[in-house]
Amino acid sequence: MPSSSDQISSAPQQLWWLFSQSPLLVGPPTEGAMIPKSPITFHVMTPISYPMKKGDNVINMHSYLEEDIGNNVITNKVNPQEAWLPITESRSGNAFYAAFHTLCSGIGFQALMLPLAFSSLGWTWGITCLTLAFIWQLYTTWLLIQLHESENGTRLGKLLSLFPIMYLSGGTCVGLIMFGSGAMKIFYEIVCEPTCKEVNPLTTLEWYMVFTCCAVILAQLPNLNSIALVSLIGSVTAVGYCTLIWVVSVSKDRPTNVSYEPSDVGSHAARGTMPTSSKQPSRIPMWRGVQFAYVIVGMCLFPLAIGGHWAYGNLIIPTNNGLLKVLYKYHGHDTSKFLLCFTSLLVVIHSLSSFQIYAMPVFDNLESRYTSSKQKPCPRWLRSGFRAFFGCLTVFIAFALPFLPSLAGLLGGIALPLTLAYPCFMWIQIKKPRGLSIMWYLNWGLGCLGILLSILLVTGAIWSIVIIGIPVHFFKP
Secondary structure (H helix, E strand, O other): OOOOOOOOOOOOOOOOOOOOOOOEOOOOOOOOOOOOEEOOOOOOOEOOOOOOOHHHHHHHHHHHHEEEEOOEEEEEOOOHHHHHOOOOOOOOOOHHHHHHHHHHHHOOHHHHHHHHHHHHHHHHHHHHHHHHHHHHHHHHHHHHHHHOOOOOOOOOOHHHHHHHHHHHHHHHHHHHHHHHHHHHHHHHHHHOOOOHHHOOOOOHHHHHHHHHHHHHHHOOOOOOHHHHHHHHHHHHHHHHHHHHHHHHHHHOOOOOOOOOOOOOOOOOEHHHHOOOOOOOOOHHHHHHHHHHHHHHHHHHHHHHHHHHHHHHHHHOOOOOOHHHHHHHHHHOOOOOHHHHHHHHHHHHHHHHHHHHHHHHHHHHHHHHHHHHHHOOOOOHHHHHHHHHHHHHHHHHHHHHOOOHHHHHHHHHHHHHHHHHOHHHHHHHHHHOOOOOOHHHHHHHHHHHHHHHHHHHHHHHHHHHHHHOOOOOOOOOO
16 A cells, blocks of 8 residues: 555546546554544546535635545545645536536537548548547546545646646637627627618627627636536536537538539547545546536437538538528528527637636636745635636737638647547556556557547547638638
8 A cells, every 4th residue: 555655646638537636545553543544636627516605615624634434534645735726626526417517528619520520530430530539538527536545656747737737728728718708799790680770889809808808707606616606507508409400400501512522621627626535536527427418418419420421511611600600591591590599608608618628727726826935725806817817818819810720630639649548548658558458459549549649630630621721810800
């Protein structure tokens, strides 16, 4: 068994799994002895928790720091800074909230671009790749859940986990600003369609500002627990708009010029908030929640991708709003105004909800800098200032680099190892499976394949940019 000084680390991974902290249990205590648990100092955040009153924080932290084993009490030595940060203020959570947060972050705005991949791959390869990617991602999620309470392993460098998580969080929030503001614009145009031409419409930058202001106001909720209801609403709206879009697209007549020929157009946060002990490890409820969430995610993504490609084929072009824009363009005349407005509104609400989850690790990292240097909690005014600063930064990037969606293949290829490769290598590093065993071969194979796919995607994206080119225009969204 590891000593109290042993440290382990959890793998970084995609977005909807972020970073937090949790203690590591050591072996049974000797009779009559008081044995401290060894600390875990890594960050693996998953968004599982519930709204918490201020007094609950003390109770939750005390119950988390102490555990009865027989007639003895084992006291965890954890950094008191954990109680000051938005991710780790509470250790309460369950499988339901795991499912809510996984759904909210798992069905991203990228789902509306899935039929575009079918335009490049065709029916057979499109369905095959989507299925394999879905299973692969579910497997790496299972690895991360098991790694959370591993008792063996070494701590990896902070850069390995910090950079990809910050890159993924910030980049996704920028994408959500572009996508969510576009959905707001569509909603506005549908609602005031008769009079829109008579008034001066908002510019793209102004729509960016409207969306960001709403997101920053919502981000003033103090911690990860307090956004549990937001995540639930985001989950419901995500399932709602995915279902509405593919049902309407399939039920209506297809445009006359639909073609299916392949074209050249191409494509953990809050486990730290879950109670954990040797008798009831947090990985059990977490895995239950993830299993339920992935069933719903699959029921949304597969019909959306297949039905969207069947309905529109190569008519889908890479735009910020994907299927939503195509639905409005080709079925705006034969679909009720209420249904179109409602679908756009669901997209906006889900984008605002997802923004909170993906921004949380950035908020946590900013506040940890302050608490580490000052050794005291971050004041409320400064916490609000950090979140307003992040909102200003992301909207500035969205305004300054409006061509970022054209670089989706390049940026996605860079982030791909975070989902498909890193968890496999982390399993080998921490669990140390027996050489030449099934798990050894499986994780080495999937990890290397994930890195290879990332290299191929980045290379293909760069080649496409060189051959075809992209419209580069700064500060002109």
